[in-house]
Amino acid sequence: MKLLTSTALLALMMTPAFVAPAAAEGWKDDYQVVKFGILSGENEQDRLERNEPLRSYLEETLGVKVEFFTAGNYDGVVQAMAADQIEFASFGSSSYAAVYNATNGGVIPFLTSQKLNGNTGYRSIVVTRCDSGIKSLADAKGKVHAFADPDSTSGYAVPYFNFIEKEGFKPEEYFSAVPFSGSHEAGVQGVVNGTFNTASTYQNNDEDGVYQRMENKGMIDEGVVCKIWESPEITSGPWTARASLPEEMIADFAEAMKAFPTARPEDYKVYSSFDPEDPNPDNGYVEVDHERYQWIVDMREWLRQQRRGG
Incomplete structure:
Protein backbone atom coordinates (compact mmCIF):
# COMPACT_ATOMS: atom_id res chain seq x y z
CA MET A 1 0.00 0.00 0.00
CA LYS A 2 1.24 3.48 -0.75
CA LEU A 3 2.54 5.12 2.41
CA LEU A 4 0.57 8.02 3.78
CA THR A 5 2.46 11.32 3.81
CA SER A 6 2.01 13.84 6.60
CA THR A 7 0.41 16.27 4.16
CA ALA A 8 -2.05 13.66 2.93
CA LEU A 9 -2.93 12.65 6.48
CA LEU A 10 -3.51 16.27 7.49
CA ALA A 11 -5.79 16.82 4.52
CA LEU A 12 -7.68 13.64 5.31
CA MET A 13 -8.23 14.53 8.95
CA MET A 14 -9.36 18.05 8.12
CA THR A 15 -12.14 16.80 5.83
CA PRO A 16 -15.45 17.75 7.49
CA ALA A 17 -17.30 14.87 9.13
CA PHE A 18 -14.69 12.41 7.93
CA VAL A 19 -15.93 8.81 8.01
CA ALA A 20 -13.49 5.97 7.35
CA PRO A 21 -14.47 3.97 4.25
CA ALA A 22 -15.89 0.48 4.59
CA ALA A 23 -12.56 -0.95 3.51
CA ALA A 24 -11.08 0.39 6.75
CA GLU A 25 -12.28 -2.78 8.48
CA GLY A 26 -9.58 -4.55 6.52
CA TRP A 27 -6.73 -3.33 8.70
CA LYS A 28 -8.26 -5.02 11.75
CA ASP A 29 -7.70 -8.42 10.17
CA ASP A 30 -3.95 -7.78 10.28
CA TYR A 31 -3.84 -5.78 13.53
CA GLN A 32 -6.10 -7.48 16.04
CA VAL A 33 -3.85 -6.15 18.81
CA VAL A 34 -2.67 -2.52 18.65
CA LYS A 35 0.13 -1.37 20.94
CA PHE A 36 0.93 2.22 21.84
CA GLY A 37 4.04 3.35 23.68
CA ILE A 38 4.15 5.81 26.57
CA LEU A 39 7.30 7.53 27.80
CA SER A 40 8.80 7.28 31.27
CA GLY A 41 8.08 10.84 32.40
CA GLU A 42 6.51 9.67 35.67
CA ASN A 43 6.60 6.63 37.93
CA GLU A 44 5.28 3.36 36.50
CA GLN A 45 2.10 3.13 38.56
CA ASP A 46 0.96 6.69 37.83
CA ARG A 47 1.88 6.29 34.17
CA LEU A 48 -0.31 3.21 33.77
CA GLU A 49 -3.21 4.58 35.84
CA ARG A 50 -3.25 7.85 33.91
CA ASN A 51 -3.23 6.09 30.52
CA GLU A 52 -5.71 3.32 31.34
CA PRO A 53 -8.84 5.40 30.50
CA LEU A 54 -7.37 6.17 27.08
CA ARG A 55 -6.45 2.52 26.47
CA SER A 56 -9.96 1.38 27.38
CA TYR A 57 -11.56 4.06 25.21
CA LEU A 58 -9.41 3.22 22.19
CA GLU A 59 -10.11 -0.49 22.58
CA GLU A 60 -13.86 0.11 22.59
CA THR A 61 -13.81 2.72 19.82
CA LEU A 62 -11.48 0.91 17.43
CA GLY A 63 -12.92 -2.54 18.08
CA VAL A 64 -9.52 -4.22 18.59
CA LYS A 65 -7.46 -5.12 21.62
CA VAL A 66 -5.26 -2.18 22.70
CA GLU A 67 -2.20 -2.64 24.90
CA PHE A 68 0.39 -0.37 26.54
CA PHE A 69 4.08 -0.56 25.88
CA THR A 70 6.30 0.94 28.56
CA ALA A 71 10.05 1.02 29.04
CA GLY A 72 12.47 2.16 31.70
CA ASN A 73 13.67 5.06 29.56
CA TYR A 74 12.68 7.01 26.48
CA ASP A 75 15.00 5.08 24.16
CA GLY A 76 13.14 1.87 24.93
CA VAL A 77 10.00 3.27 23.29
CA VAL A 78 12.02 4.72 20.41
CA GLN A 79 13.64 1.35 19.72
CA ALA A 80 10.31 -0.47 20.04
CA MET A 81 8.87 1.75 17.31
CA ALA A 82 11.96 1.29 15.14
CA ALA A 83 11.68 -2.50 15.57
CA ASP A 84 7.96 -2.52 14.60
CA GLN A 85 7.01 -3.75 18.08
CA ILE A 86 4.44 -0.97 18.56
CA GLU A 87 2.14 0.83 16.16
CA PHE A 88 1.68 4.23 17.85
CA ALA A 89 3.38 6.27 20.54
CA SER A 90 3.08 9.60 22.29
CA PHE A 91 6.52 11.20 22.03
CA GLY A 92 8.08 14.37 23.30
CA SER A 93 9.56 16.59 20.61
CA SER A 94 13.12 15.32 21.08
CA SER A 95 12.16 11.67 21.35
CA TYR A 96 10.10 12.14 18.16
CA ALA A 97 13.26 13.43 16.47
CA ALA A 98 15.09 10.37 17.83
CA VAL A 99 12.55 7.94 16.40
CA TYR A 100 12.46 9.88 13.11
CA ASN A 101 16.21 9.37 12.79
CA ALA A 102 16.11 5.78 14.08
CA THR A 103 13.57 4.83 11.41
CA ASN A 104 15.07 6.94 8.61
CA GLY A 105 11.91 9.01 8.50
CA GLY A 106 9.62 6.00 8.75
CA VAL A 107 7.16 7.60 11.19
CA ILE A 108 4.26 10.03 10.84
CA PRO A 109 3.41 12.65 13.48
CA PHE A 110 -0.29 13.49 13.32
CA LEU A 111 -1.63 15.13 16.50
CA THR A 112 -0.37 17.21 19.39
CA SER A 113 -2.14 18.46 22.49
CA GLN A 114 -3.64 21.94 22.68
CA LYS A 115 -4.33 24.11 25.69
CA LEU A 116 -7.57 25.92 26.40
CA ASN A 117 -6.05 29.19 25.18
CA GLY A 118 -4.87 27.55 21.94
CA ASN A 119 -1.21 27.13 22.93
CA THR A 120 0.53 23.97 21.77
CA GLY A 121 3.77 24.34 23.70
CA TYR A 122 5.48 24.13 27.06
CA ARG A 123 8.83 25.12 28.60
CA SER A 124 11.90 23.45 29.98
CA ILE A 125 12.71 24.71 33.48
CA VAL A 126 15.45 24.25 36.07
CA VAL A 127 14.37 23.69 39.65
CA THR A 128 16.09 23.62 43.03
CA ARG A 129 15.11 23.46 46.67
CA CYS A 130 13.74 26.84 47.69
CA ASP A 131 16.00 26.78 50.75
CA SER A 132 19.16 25.90 48.79
CA GLY A 133 20.30 29.48 48.37
CA ILE A 134 20.41 28.92 44.60
CA LYS A 135 18.42 31.67 42.91
CA SER A 136 19.86 31.50 39.39
CA LEU A 137 22.06 29.44 37.09
CA ALA A 138 24.97 31.59 38.24
CA ASP A 139 24.41 30.36 41.79
CA ALA A 140 24.30 26.75 40.53
CA LYS A 141 27.84 26.87 39.12
CA GLY A 142 29.94 24.07 40.57
CA LYS A 143 26.87 22.20 41.82
CA VAL A 144 25.31 18.89 40.70
CA HIS A 145 22.74 19.34 37.94
CA ALA A 146 20.52 16.44 36.84
CA PHE A 147 19.12 16.06 33.34
CA ALA A 148 16.11 13.75 32.97
CA ASP A 149 16.85 11.45 30.02
CA PRO A 150 19.06 11.72 26.91
CA ASP A 151 15.95 11.55 24.69
CA SER A 152 13.91 14.06 26.69
CA THR A 153 13.19 17.35 24.95
CA SER A 154 12.65 19.49 28.04
CA GLY A 155 14.72 17.35 30.39
CA TYR A 156 17.89 17.39 28.30
CA ALA A 157 17.98 18.58 24.68
CA VAL A 158 16.49 22.05 25.08
CA PRO A 159 18.26 23.01 28.34
CA TYR A 160 21.60 21.63 27.13
CA PHE A 161 21.29 23.52 23.84
CA ASN A 162 20.27 26.75 25.59
CA PHE A 163 22.96 26.50 28.26
CA ILE A 164 25.62 26.52 25.54
CA GLU A 165 24.05 28.70 22.86
CA LYS A 166 22.15 31.22 25.01
CA GLU A 167 23.65 31.13 28.50
CA GLY A 168 27.24 30.75 27.34
CA PHE A 169 28.48 27.72 29.26
CA LYS A 170 29.03 24.01 28.69
CA PRO A 171 27.19 21.99 31.36
CA GLU A 172 29.98 19.40 31.78
CA GLU A 173 32.40 22.17 32.64
CA TYR A 174 30.06 24.51 34.49
CA PHE A 175 28.49 22.02 36.92
CA SER A 176 30.43 19.61 39.12
CA ALA A 177 28.45 16.70 37.68
CA VAL A 178 25.61 16.24 35.15
CA PRO A 179 23.96 12.84 35.79
CA PHE A 180 20.74 11.58 34.24
CA SER A 181 18.01 11.00 36.81
CA GLY A 182 16.02 8.66 34.53
CA SER A 183 12.75 10.61 34.58
CA HIS A 184 11.36 14.06 35.36
CA GLU A 185 9.85 12.98 38.67
CA ALA A 186 13.09 11.27 39.70
CA GLY A 187 14.99 14.48 39.00
CA VAL A 188 12.62 16.60 41.09
CA GLN A 189 12.62 14.00 43.87
CA GLY A 190 16.42 13.98 43.78
CA VAL A 191 16.43 17.75 44.29
CA VAL A 192 14.05 17.43 47.24
CA ASN A 193 16.18 14.67 48.77
CA GLY A 194 19.43 16.56 48.24
CA THR A 195 20.89 14.12 45.70
CA PHE A 196 20.95 16.88 43.08
CA ASN A 197 21.27 20.62 43.61
CA THR A 198 19.28 21.44 40.48
CA ALA A 199 17.38 19.48 37.82
CA SER A 200 15.90 20.05 34.38
CA THR A 201 12.20 19.30 33.97
CA TYR A 202 9.18 21.02 32.38
CA GLN A 203 6.03 22.95 33.03
CA ASN A 204 3.11 24.13 30.94
CA ASN A 205 2.68 27.22 33.12
CA ASP A 206 3.39 28.26 36.69
CA GLU A 207 0.41 26.25 37.95
CA ASP A 208 0.93 23.07 35.90
CA GLY A 209 4.16 21.15 35.57
CA VAL A 210 6.03 18.14 36.89
CA TYR A 211 6.80 19.45 40.36
CA GLN A 212 3.35 21.05 40.74
CA ARG A 213 1.70 17.71 39.91
CA MET A 214 3.98 15.97 42.41
CA GLU A 215 2.78 18.45 45.03
CA ASN A 216 -0.83 17.76 44.11
CA LYS A 217 -0.27 14.01 44.42
CA GLY A 218 1.39 14.39 47.82
CA MET A 219 4.74 13.12 46.55
CA ILE A 220 6.55 16.25 47.74
CA ASP A 221 5.58 19.06 50.09
CA GLU A 222 4.30 22.28 48.59
CA GLY A 223 6.78 25.14 48.62
CA VAL A 224 9.91 22.98 48.75
CA VAL A 225 10.78 23.27 45.02
CA CYS A 226 11.38 26.55 43.19
CA LYS A 227 12.05 27.41 39.54
CA ILE A 228 15.24 29.34 38.73
CA TRP A 229 15.30 29.24 34.89
CA GLU A 230 12.99 28.61 31.95
CA SER A 231 13.49 28.09 28.22
CA PRO A 232 11.71 29.59 25.23
CA GLU A 233 8.47 27.76 24.36
CA ILE A 234 8.79 24.21 22.98
CA THR A 235 6.25 22.70 20.60
CA SER A 236 4.44 19.85 22.35
CA GLY A 237 5.43 16.39 21.20
CA PRO A 238 3.26 14.46 18.74
CA TRP A 239 1.25 11.29 18.67
CA THR A 240 3.15 9.31 16.08
CA ALA A 241 2.45 6.28 13.88
CA ARG A 242 4.69 3.93 11.98
CA ALA A 243 4.57 5.02 8.35
CA SER A 244 4.19 1.40 7.25
CA LEU A 245 0.73 1.11 8.83
CA PRO A 246 -2.38 1.14 6.61
CA GLU A 247 -3.63 4.65 5.87
CA GLU A 248 -7.09 3.82 7.19
CA MET A 249 -5.66 2.54 10.46
CA ILE A 250 -3.78 5.77 11.13
CA ALA A 251 -6.84 7.84 10.20
CA PHE A 274 -6.72 17.84 34.85
CA ASP A 275 -6.45 20.32 37.71
CA PRO A 276 -9.64 22.34 38.35
CA GLU A 277 -7.49 25.26 39.51
CA ASP A 278 -5.44 25.34 36.31
CA PRO A 279 -6.70 28.29 34.22
CA ASN A 280 -5.27 26.81 31.02
CA PRO A 281 -5.74 23.02 30.97
CA ASP A 282 -5.31 20.65 28.04
CA ASN A 283 -8.31 20.98 25.77
CA GLY A 284 -7.89 18.48 22.95
CA TYR A 285 -5.70 17.96 19.90
CA VAL A 286 -4.65 19.70 16.70
CA GLU A 287 -3.09 18.23 13.56
CA VAL A 288 0.66 18.47 13.00
CA ASP A 289 3.15 17.24 10.45
CA HIS A 290 6.88 16.64 10.38
CA GLU A 291 7.75 20.19 9.38
CA ARG A 292 6.59 21.32 12.82
CA TYR A 293 9.46 19.32 14.35
CA GLN A 294 12.24 19.73 11.83
CA TRP A 295 14.02 22.26 14.07
CA ILE A 296 14.10 19.63 16.83
CA VAL A 297 15.68 17.15 14.42
CA ASP A 298 18.25 19.84 13.57
CA MET A 299 18.88 20.51 17.28
CA ARG A 300 19.50 16.81 17.92
CA GLU A 301 22.02 16.78 15.10
CA TRP A 302 23.71 19.79 16.72
CA LEU A 303 23.82 17.88 20.01
CA ARG A 304 25.30 14.83 18.26
CA GLN A 305 28.01 16.99 16.76
CA GLN A 306 28.71 18.50 20.16
CA ARG A 307 29.15 15.07 21.70
CA ARG A 308 31.38 13.96 18.82
CA GLY A 309 33.46 17.11 19.21
CA GLY A 310 33.74 16.52 22.94
Whole structure:
Protein backbone atom coordinates (compact mmCIF):
# COMPACT_ATOMS: atom_id res chain seq x y z
CA MET A 1 0.00 0.00 0.00
CA LYS A 2 1.24 3.48 -0.75
CA LEU A 3 2.54 5.12 2.41
CA LEU A 4 0.57 8.02 3.78
CA THR A 5 2.46 11.32 3.81
CA SER A 6 2.01 13.84 6.60
CA THR A 7 0.41 16.27 4.16
CA ALA A 8 -2.05 13.66 2.93
CA LEU A 9 -2.93 12.65 6.48
CA LEU A 10 -3.51 16.27 7.49
CA ALA A 11 -5.79 16.82 4.52
CA LEU A 12 -7.68 13.64 5.31
CA MET A 13 -8.23 14.53 8.95
CA MET A 14 -9.36 18.05 8.12
CA THR A 15 -12.14 16.80 5.83
CA PRO A 16 -15.45 17.75 7.49
CA ALA A 17 -17.30 14.87 9.13
CA PHE A 18 -14.69 12.41 7.93
CA VAL A 19 -15.93 8.81 8.01
CA ALA A 20 -13.49 5.97 7.35
CA PRO A 21 -14.47 3.97 4.25
CA ALA A 22 -15.89 0.48 4.59
CA ALA A 23 -12.56 -0.95 3.51
CA ALA A 24 -11.08 0.39 6.75
CA GLU A 25 -12.28 -2.78 8.48
CA GLY A 26 -9.58 -4.55 6.52
CA TRP A 27 -6.73 -3.33 8.70
CA LYS A 28 -8.26 -5.02 11.75
CA ASP A 29 -7.70 -8.42 10.17
CA ASP A 30 -3.95 -7.78 10.28
CA TYR A 31 -3.84 -5.78 13.53
CA GLN A 32 -6.10 -7.48 16.04
CA VAL A 33 -3.85 -6.15 18.81
CA VAL A 34 -2.67 -2.52 18.65
CA LYS A 35 0.13 -1.37 20.94
CA PHE A 36 0.93 2.22 21.84
CA GLY A 37 4.04 3.35 23.68
CA ILE A 38 4.15 5.81 26.57
CA LEU A 39 7.30 7.53 27.80
CA SER A 40 8.80 7.28 31.27
CA GLY A 41 8.08 10.84 32.40
CA GLU A 42 6.51 9.67 35.67
CA ASN A 43 6.60 6.63 37.93
CA GLU A 44 5.28 3.36 36.50
CA GLN A 45 2.10 3.13 38.56
CA ASP A 46 0.96 6.69 37.83
CA ARG A 47 1.88 6.29 34.17
CA LEU A 48 -0.31 3.21 33.77
CA GLU A 49 -3.21 4.58 35.84
CA ARG A 50 -3.25 7.85 33.91
CA ASN A 51 -3.23 6.09 30.52
CA GLU A 52 -5.71 3.32 31.34
CA PRO A 53 -8.84 5.40 30.50
CA LEU A 54 -7.37 6.17 27.08
CA ARG A 55 -6.45 2.52 26.47
CA SER A 56 -9.96 1.38 27.38
CA TYR A 57 -11.56 4.06 25.21
CA LEU A 58 -9.41 3.22 22.19
CA GLU A 59 -10.11 -0.49 22.58
CA GLU A 60 -13.86 0.11 22.59
CA THR A 61 -13.81 2.72 19.82
CA LEU A 62 -11.48 0.91 17.43
CA GLY A 63 -12.92 -2.54 18.08
CA VAL A 64 -9.52 -4.22 18.59
CA LYS A 65 -7.46 -5.12 21.62
CA VAL A 66 -5.26 -2.18 22.70
CA GLU A 67 -2.20 -2.64 24.90
CA PHE A 68 0.39 -0.37 26.54
CA PHE A 69 4.08 -0.56 25.88
CA THR A 70 6.30 0.94 28.56
CA ALA A 71 10.05 1.02 29.04
CA GLY A 72 12.47 2.16 31.70
CA ASN A 73 13.67 5.06 29.56
CA TYR A 74 12.68 7.01 26.48
CA ASP A 75 15.00 5.08 24.16
CA GLY A 76 13.14 1.87 24.93
CA VAL A 77 10.00 3.27 23.29
CA VAL A 78 12.02 4.72 20.41
CA GLN A 79 13.64 1.35 19.72
CA ALA A 80 10.31 -0.47 20.04
CA MET A 81 8.87 1.75 17.31
CA ALA A 82 11.96 1.29 15.14
CA ALA A 83 11.68 -2.50 15.57
CA ASP A 84 7.96 -2.52 14.60
CA GLN A 85 7.01 -3.75 18.08
CA ILE A 86 4.44 -0.97 18.56
CA GLU A 87 2.14 0.83 16.16
CA PHE A 88 1.68 4.23 17.85
CA ALA A 89 3.38 6.27 20.54
CA SER A 90 3.08 9.60 22.29
CA PHE A 91 6.52 11.20 22.03
CA GLY A 92 8.08 14.37 23.30
CA SER A 93 9.56 16.59 20.61
CA SER A 94 13.12 15.32 21.08
CA SER A 95 12.16 11.67 21.35
CA TYR A 96 10.10 12.14 18.16
CA ALA A 97 13.26 13.43 16.47
CA ALA A 98 15.09 10.37 17.83
CA VAL A 99 12.55 7.94 16.40
CA TYR A 100 12.46 9.88 13.11
CA ASN A 101 16.21 9.37 12.79
CA ALA A 102 16.11 5.78 14.08
CA THR A 103 13.57 4.83 11.41
CA ASN A 104 15.07 6.94 8.61
CA GLY A 105 11.91 9.01 8.50
CA GLY A 106 9.62 6.00 8.75
CA VAL A 107 7.16 7.60 11.19
CA ILE A 108 4.26 10.03 10.84
CA PRO A 109 3.41 12.65 13.48
CA PHE A 110 -0.29 13.49 13.32
CA LEU A 111 -1.63 15.13 16.50
CA THR A 112 -0.37 17.21 19.39
CA SER A 113 -2.14 18.46 22.49
CA GLN A 114 -3.64 21.94 22.68
CA LYS A 115 -4.33 24.11 25.69
CA LEU A 116 -7.57 25.92 26.40
CA ASN A 117 -6.05 29.19 25.18
CA GLY A 118 -4.87 27.55 21.94
CA ASN A 119 -1.21 27.13 22.93
CA THR A 120 0.53 23.97 21.77
CA GLY A 121 3.77 24.34 23.70
CA TYR A 122 5.48 24.13 27.06
CA ARG A 123 8.83 25.12 28.60
CA SER A 124 11.90 23.45 29.98
CA ILE A 125 12.71 24.71 33.48
CA VAL A 126 15.45 24.25 36.07
CA VAL A 127 14.37 23.69 39.65
CA THR A 128 16.09 23.62 43.03
CA ARG A 129 15.11 23.46 46.67
CA CYS A 130 13.74 26.84 47.69
CA ASP A 131 16.00 26.78 50.75
CA SER A 132 19.16 25.90 48.79
CA GLY A 133 20.30 29.48 48.37
CA ILE A 134 20.41 28.92 44.60
CA LYS A 135 18.42 31.67 42.91
CA SER A 136 19.86 31.50 39.39
CA LEU A 137 22.06 29.44 37.09
CA ALA A 138 24.97 31.59 38.24
CA ASP A 139 24.41 30.36 41.79
CA ALA A 140 24.30 26.75 40.53
CA LYS A 141 27.84 26.87 39.12
CA GLY A 142 29.94 24.07 40.57
CA LYS A 143 26.87 22.20 41.82
CA VAL A 144 25.31 18.89 40.70
CA HIS A 145 22.74 19.34 37.94
CA ALA A 146 20.52 16.44 36.84
CA PHE A 147 19.12 16.06 33.34
CA ALA A 148 16.11 13.75 32.97
CA ASP A 149 16.85 11.45 30.02
CA PRO A 150 19.06 11.72 26.91
CA ASP A 151 15.95 11.55 24.69
CA SER A 152 13.91 14.06 26.69
CA THR A 153 13.19 17.35 24.95
CA SER A 154 12.65 19.49 28.04
CA GLY A 155 14.72 17.35 30.39
CA TYR A 156 17.89 17.39 28.30
CA ALA A 157 17.98 18.58 24.68
CA VAL A 158 16.49 22.05 25.08
CA PRO A 159 18.26 23.01 28.34
CA TYR A 160 21.60 21.63 27.13
CA PHE A 161 21.29 23.52 23.84
CA ASN A 162 20.27 26.75 25.59
CA PHE A 163 22.96 26.50 28.26
CA ILE A 164 25.62 26.52 25.54
CA GLU A 165 24.05 28.70 22.86
CA LYS A 166 22.15 31.22 25.01
CA GLU A 167 23.65 31.13 28.50
CA GLY A 168 27.24 30.75 27.34
CA PHE A 169 28.48 27.72 29.26
CA LYS A 170 29.03 24.01 28.69
CA PRO A 171 27.19 21.99 31.36
CA GLU A 172 29.98 19.40 31.78
CA GLU A 173 32.40 22.17 32.64
CA TYR A 174 30.06 24.51 34.49
CA PHE A 175 28.49 22.02 36.92
CA SER A 176 30.43 19.61 39.12
CA ALA A 177 28.45 16.70 37.68
CA VAL A 178 25.61 16.24 35.15
CA PRO A 179 23.96 12.84 35.79
CA PHE A 180 20.74 11.58 34.24
CA SER A 181 18.01 11.00 36.81
CA GLY A 182 16.02 8.66 34.53
CA SER A 183 12.75 10.61 34.58
CA HIS A 184 11.36 14.06 35.36
CA GLU A 185 9.85 12.98 38.67
CA ALA A 186 13.09 11.27 39.70
CA GLY A 187 14.99 14.48 39.00
CA VAL A 188 12.62 16.60 41.09
CA GLN A 189 12.62 14.00 43.87
CA GLY A 190 16.42 13.98 43.78
CA VAL A 191 16.43 17.75 44.29
CA VAL A 192 14.05 17.43 47.24
CA ASN A 193 16.18 14.67 48.77
CA GLY A 194 19.43 16.56 48.24
CA THR A 195 20.89 14.12 45.70
CA PHE A 196 20.95 16.88 43.08
CA ASN A 197 21.27 20.62 43.61
CA THR A 198 19.28 21.44 40.48
CA ALA A 199 17.38 19.48 37.82
CA SER A 200 15.90 20.05 34.38
CA THR A 201 12.20 19.30 33.97
CA TYR A 202 9.18 21.02 32.38
CA GLN A 203 6.03 22.95 33.03
CA ASN A 204 3.11 24.13 30.94
CA ASN A 205 2.68 27.22 33.12
CA ASP A 206 3.39 28.26 36.69
CA GLU A 207 0.41 26.25 37.95
CA ASP A 208 0.93 23.07 35.90
CA GLY A 209 4.16 21.15 35.57
CA VAL A 210 6.03 18.14 36.89
CA TYR A 211 6.80 19.45 40.36
CA GLN A 212 3.35 21.05 40.74
CA ARG A 213 1.70 17.71 39.91
CA MET A 214 3.98 15.97 42.41
CA GLU A 215 2.78 18.45 45.03
CA ASN A 216 -0.83 17.76 44.11
CA LYS A 217 -0.27 14.01 44.42
CA GLY A 218 1.39 14.39 47.82
CA MET A 219 4.74 13.12 46.55
CA ILE A 220 6.55 16.25 47.74
CA ASP A 221 5.58 19.06 50.09
CA GLU A 222 4.30 22.28 48.59
CA GLY A 223 6.78 25.14 48.62
CA VAL A 224 9.91 22.98 48.75
CA VAL A 225 10.78 23.27 45.02
CA CYS A 226 11.38 26.55 43.19
CA LYS A 227 12.05 27.41 39.54
CA ILE A 228 15.24 29.34 38.73
CA TRP A 229 15.30 29.24 34.89
CA GLU A 230 12.99 28.61 31.95
CA SER A 231 13.49 28.09 28.22
CA PRO A 232 11.71 29.59 25.23
CA GLU A 233 8.47 27.76 24.36
CA ILE A 234 8.79 24.21 22.98
CA THR A 235 6.25 22.70 20.60
CA SER A 236 4.44 19.85 22.35
CA GLY A 237 5.43 16.39 21.20
CA PRO A 238 3.26 14.46 18.74
CA TRP A 239 1.25 11.29 18.67
CA THR A 240 3.15 9.31 16.08
CA ALA A 241 2.45 6.28 13.88
CA ARG A 242 4.69 3.93 11.98
CA ALA A 243 4.57 5.02 8.35
CA SER A 244 4.19 1.40 7.25
CA LEU A 245 0.73 1.11 8.83
CA PRO A 246 -2.38 1.14 6.61
CA GLU A 247 -3.63 4.65 5.87
CA GLU A 248 -7.09 3.82 7.19
CA MET A 249 -5.66 2.54 10.46
CA ILE A 250 -3.78 5.77 11.13
CA ALA A 251 -6.84 7.84 10.20
CA ASP A 252 -9.11 5.79 12.48
CA PHE A 253 -6.70 6.15 15.39
CA ALA A 254 -6.37 9.89 14.80
CA GLU A 255 -10.14 10.38 14.67
CA ALA A 256 -10.57 8.40 17.88
CA MET A 257 -7.94 10.52 19.64
CA LYS A 258 -9.52 13.77 18.43
CA ALA A 259 -12.92 12.66 19.76
CA PHE A 260 -11.61 11.43 23.12
CA PRO A 261 -11.95 14.73 25.08
CA THR A 262 -15.64 15.14 24.20
CA ALA A 263 -16.60 11.46 23.98
CA ARG A 264 -15.15 10.66 27.42
CA PRO A 265 -14.63 13.99 29.23
CA GLU A 266 -14.05 12.45 32.68
CA ASP A 267 -11.59 9.92 31.31
CA TYR A 268 -9.82 12.66 29.39
CA LYS A 269 -9.42 14.61 32.62
CA VAL A 270 -7.65 11.64 34.20
CA TYR A 271 -5.44 11.15 31.16
CA SER A 272 -4.51 14.84 30.91
CA SER A 273 -3.97 15.23 34.70
CA PHE A 274 -6.72 17.84 34.85
CA ASP A 275 -6.45 20.32 37.71
CA PRO A 276 -9.64 22.34 38.35
CA GLU A 277 -7.49 25.26 39.51
CA ASP A 278 -5.44 25.34 36.31
CA PRO A 279 -6.70 28.29 34.22
CA ASN A 280 -5.27 26.81 31.02
CA PRO A 281 -5.74 23.02 30.97
CA ASP A 282 -5.31 20.65 28.04
CA ASN A 283 -8.31 20.98 25.77
CA GLY A 284 -7.89 18.48 22.95
CA TYR A 285 -5.70 17.96 19.90
CA VAL A 286 -4.65 19.70 16.70
CA GLU A 287 -3.09 18.23 13.56
CA VAL A 288 0.66 18.47 13.00
CA ASP A 289 3.15 17.24 10.45
CA HIS A 290 6.88 16.64 10.38
CA GLU A 291 7.75 20.19 9.38
CA ARG A 292 6.59 21.32 12.82
CA TYR A 293 9.46 19.32 14.35
CA GLN A 294 12.24 19.73 11.83
CA TRP A 295 14.02 22.26 14.07
CA ILE A 296 14.10 19.63 16.83
CA VAL A 297 15.68 17.15 14.42
CA ASP A 298 18.25 19.84 13.57
CA MET A 299 18.88 20.51 17.28
CA ARG A 300 19.50 16.81 17.92
CA GLU A 301 22.02 16.78 15.10
CA TRP A 302 23.71 19.79 16.72
CA LEU A 303 23.82 17.88 20.01
CA ARG A 304 25.30 14.83 18.26
CA GLN A 305 28.01 16.99 16.76
CA GLN A 306 28.71 18.50 20.16
CA ARG A 307 29.15 15.07 21.70
CA ARG A 308 31.38 13.96 18.82
CA GLY A 309 33.46 17.11 19.21
CA GLY A 310 33.74 16.52 22.94
